[in-house]
Amino acid sequence: MALLSPSRRLRRTPFSEGVEAAEIKAYTVYNHMLLPTVFESVEEDYRHLKENVQIWDVAVERQVELRGPDAGKLMQMLTPRDLRGMLPGMCYYLPMVDETGGMLNDPVGLMLADDRYWISVADSDLLYWVKGIAYGYRLDVLVDEPDVSPLAVQGPKADDLMARIFGDAVRDIRFFRFGMFNFQGRQIPVARSGYSKQGGFEVYVEGSDLGMPLWNALMEAGRDLNVRAGCPNGIERIEGGLLSYGNDMTRENTPHECGLGRFCSTQTAIGCVGRDALLRVAKDGPSRQIRPIEIKGELPPCDRVWPLTAGDERVGQVTSAAVSPDFGTGIAIGMVRMTHWTPGTTLTAHTQDGPREASIRDEFWI
Amino acid sequence: MALLSPSRRLRRTPFSEGVEAAEIKAYTVYNHMLLPTVFESVEEDYRHLKENVQIWDVAVERQVELRGPDAGKLMQMLTPRDLRGMLPGMCYYLPMVDETGGMLNDPVGLMLADDRYWISVADSDLLYWVKGIAYGYRLDVLVDEPDVSPLAVQGPKADDLMARIFGDAVRDIRFFRFGMFNFQGRQIPVARSGYSKQGGFEVYVEGSDLGMPLWNALMEAGRDLNVRAGCPNGIERIEGGLLSYGNDMTRENTPHECGLGRFCSTQTAIGCVGRDALLRVAKDGPSRQIRPIEIKGELPPCDRVWPLTAGDERVGQVTSAAVSPDFGTGIAIGMVRMTHWTPGTTLTAHTQDGPREASIRDEFWI
Numbered sequence: 042m043a044l045l046s047p048s049r050r051l052r053r054t055p056f057s058e059g060v061e062a063a064e065i066k067a068y069t070v071y072n073h074m075l076l077p078t079v080f081e082s083v084e085e086d087y088r089h090l091k092e093n094v095q096i097w098d099v100a101v102e103r104q105v106e107l108r109g110p111d112a113g114k115l116m117q118m119l120t121p122r123d124l125r126g127m128l129p130g131m132c133y134y135l136p137m138v139d140e141t142g143g144m145l146n147d148p149v150g151l152m153l154a155d156d157r158y159w160i161s162v163a164d165s166d167l168l169y170w171v172k173g174i175a176y177g178y179r180l181d182v183l184v185d186e187p188d189v190s191p192l193a194v195q196g197p198k199a200d201d202l203m204a205r206i207f208g209d210a211v212r213d214i215r216f217f218r219f220g221m222f223n224f225q226g227r228q229i230p231v232a233r234s235g236y237s238k239q240g241g242f243e244v245y246v247e248g249s250d251l252g253m254p255l256w257n258a259l260m261e262a263g264r265d266l267n268v269r270a271g272c273p274n275g276i277e278r279i280e281g282g283l284l285s286y287g288n289d290m291t292r293e294n295t296p297h298e299c300g301l302g303r304f305c306s307t308q309t310a311i312g313c314v315g316r317d318a319l320l321r322v323a324k325d326g327p328s329r330q331i332r333p334i335e336i337k338g339e340l341p342p343c344d345r346v347w348p349l350t351a352g353d354e355r356v357g358q359v360t361s362a363a364v365s366p367d368f369g370t371g372i373a374i375g376m377v378r379m380t381h382w383t384p385g386t387t388l389t390a391h392t393q394d395g396p397r398e399a400s401i402r403d404e405f406w407i
Numbered sequence: 408m409a410l411l412s413p414s415r416r417l418r419r420t421p422f423s424e425g426v427e428a429a430e431i432k433a434y435t436v437y438n439h440m441l442l443p444t445v446f447e448s449v450e451e452d453y454r455h456l457k458e459n460v461q462i463w464d465v466a467v468e469r470q471v472e473l474r475g476p477d478a479g480k481l482m483q484m485l486t487p488r489d490l491r492g493m494l495p496g497m498c499y500y501l502p503m504v505d506e507t508g509g510m511l512n513d514p515v516g517l518m519l520a521d522d523r524y525w526i527s528v529a530d531s532d533l534l535y536w537v538k539g540i541a542y543g544y545r546l547d548v549l550v551d552e553p554d555v556s557p558l559a560v561q562g563p564k565a566d567d568l569m570a571r572i573f574g575d576a577v578r579d580i581r582f583f584r585f586g587m588f589n590f591q592g593r594q595i596p597v598a599r600s601g602y603s604k605q606g607g608f609e610v611y612v613e614g615s616d617l618g619m620p621l622w623n624a625l626m627e628a629g630r631d632l633n634v635r636a637g638c639p640n641g642i643e644r645i646e647g648g649l650l651s652y653g654n655d656m657t658r659e660n661t662p663h664e665c666g667l668g669r670f671c672s673t674q675t676a677i678g679c680v681g682r683d684a685l686l687r688v689a690k691d692g693p694s695r696q697i698r699p700i701e702i703k704g705e706l707p708p709c710d711r712v713w714p715l716t717a718g719d720e721r722v723g724q725v726t727s728a729a730v731s732p733d734f735g736t737g738i739a740i741g742m743v744r745m746t747h748w749t750p751g752t753t754l755t756a757h758t759q760d761g762p763r764e765a766s767i768r769d770e771f772w773i
Contacts, residue, residue, distance in 0.1 A: 042410040044433035045436075050652075067409055068411065069411065073653060139538055165439075165532050166532035169511065169532055173535065175543075285416065288415045344415060
């Protein structure tokens with residue numbers, strides 16, 4: 042791995058002090074901010090995550106706040122998912138597309154009130170798109186990035202740890218719902234969500250000054266639970282089929298290609314940008330789609346697209362890959378043409394270290 | 408320095424192979440892409456740049472292409488600089504702001520034809536803003552990121568090297584102008600521009616397949632000129648007062664605060680977004696502004712804002728800093744309140760390693 046040069050442009054987070062004290066080894070950059078990627082090793086972090094509880098600095102999940110009379114109207118313009126059933130306290134996974142149906146981001150939206158939403162974004166400046174649309178349509182809404190930094194608590198012991206800080210009521214939060222909880226006299230949203238399949242919460246820490254006090258309180262309260270600093274884990278998220286914007290999907294792709302058609306109610310999502318294009322896509326169905334892929338042999342880091350071929354024909358590409366300790370094989374996410382996406386189909390994945398045997402699976406590993 | 412975890416999301420460039428062959432030591436991430444930062448060492452790269460010629464992979468300067476009947480109208484909406492004098496073959500440095508006058512990016516615009524522009528962007532997804540505005544206003548224009556990757560040739564021997572590849576006509580290109588030049592039978596724009604004060608060119612390589620052939624041709628042709636792979640140099644750019652979006656300015660700042668008032672003809676830039684706010688700012692003048700600052704003593708990496716104080720009062724912040732071998736002192740860029748921006752004013756800069764004596768200068772170092 043190469044070194045990462047520090048600069049103010051790669052923003053620190055309210056939890057950076059805790060991350061450094063935990064002897065962070067590697068980062069990635071996400072929304073112009075530092076995102077931890079390795080503490081002990083990717084494999085040890087993975088094992089620990091699956092058996093214990095971890096605190097993750099995911100401040101990189103920046104929020105786009107919409108506030109004002111037109112906030113709801115703007116939200117519906119931004120996504121082909123029908124938002125009529127969304128109520129305060131709900132989180133919605135929201136594909137967001139441009140006028141051609143190309144993915145711009147795949148955030149989680151939180152409805153705080155009738156006239157107030159947060160959009161918790163993946164790695165692109167969605168703020169610029171939202172501001173442009175709001176300005177172009179002269180909507181009566183404020184669009185900004187508030188001082189909110191999510192902290193995730195993930196792993197099988199997450200409920201026990203969280204209850205010690207926020208009380209037993211956190212155990213009752215349902216999946217993709219949030220409630221307001223007290224920490225040091227301030228009310229902050231706590232959601233049952235997170236970028237792992239091990240269960241847990243995301244605390245939307247509003248106010249950078251609360252960052253380290255909350256980090257330290259969780260670390261202290263979780264000693265006997267073997268709590269540790271952690272981060273989204275490259276192996277675990279591929280096992281679980283959690284997609285990554287910029288890796289597994291880009292503006293080149295429609296939600297349907299990404300397997301997100303079930304989040305698109307384009308017919309009823311009146312006013313959404315990209316509606317014309319997506320109605321066409323929904324009617325015809327995608328001609329390529331994301332699939333779980335097993336790959337045999339040693340794998341280099343998946344730092345570029347790996348073409349997938351059948352004979353001389355290019356039929357897709359791998360976009361994320363790792364070797365899974367638990368499943369004892371190479372696991373991957375890729376986009377595959379419909380002619381070759383049937384489970385069991387054998388293809389060749391062309392890594393920078395040479396070709397590997399790949400086969401389409403019917404489902405992810407967990 | 409921490410390590411940088413590889414992933415497809417941190418895009419490689421058409422020149423990555425050449426960068427790796429030159430034994431790159433460190434990167435930063437810029438526009439979701441790898442930007443080299445260190446080859447030998449920052450100090451040795453600096454010395455070499457000032458005396459020889461370097462090839463820079465600046466593919467991270469992604470282009471936003473506007474094409475269609477409304478391209479010119481959209482360009483003028485995006486910037487407070489008056490574009491009426493812009494003609495094909497010209498490059499313009501263009502502050503771009505939101506409706507409140509906050510900086511969104513500080514790109515260089517290239518006019519390719521009456522109905523076609525490229526915007527060569529700094530580190531933010533300006534594409535999203537431009538697409539949002541174009542969509543909101545229903546403009547008749549295509550907005551996209553084309554397959555264009557700038558390669559910079561910088562240093563005192565840049566003219567000699569470039570003439571060997573593109574012919575002596577490159578010597579006649581004036582500053583911030585570009586011409587179309589032939590390479591392997593294709594016409595590509597070559598501009599006299601670049602992110603250093605040492606002189607040189609930026610080649611807008613259209614077509615990723617041309618990347619390594621051009622890289623190799625330049626390396627081969629420049630052997631006796633002591634050509635080397637290089638990159639924007641953190642010391643040299645601060646000496647020269649070249650601002651960095653995300654470091655020295657953000658959406659918090661107006662162009663006038665950034666000393667870019669001379670690029671704002673807000674009165675005549677009819678239709679530009681942010682006009683109302685900027686007319687107010689231009690009338691009142693900014694109450695804080697970017698200044699060159701000298702800092703005494705050893706300096707840690709400027710990976711966060713360093714508050715500037717006068718006594719107990721916070722009066723500004725340092726946003727970029729390095730130690731200059733040529734000037735034998737700490738050099739910095741910062742934003743300072745008008746009460747304390749007079750040259751010669753002595754302040755305290757609070758680094759993560761402790762306080763340092765800082766003084767306001769009247770101009771940058773070169």
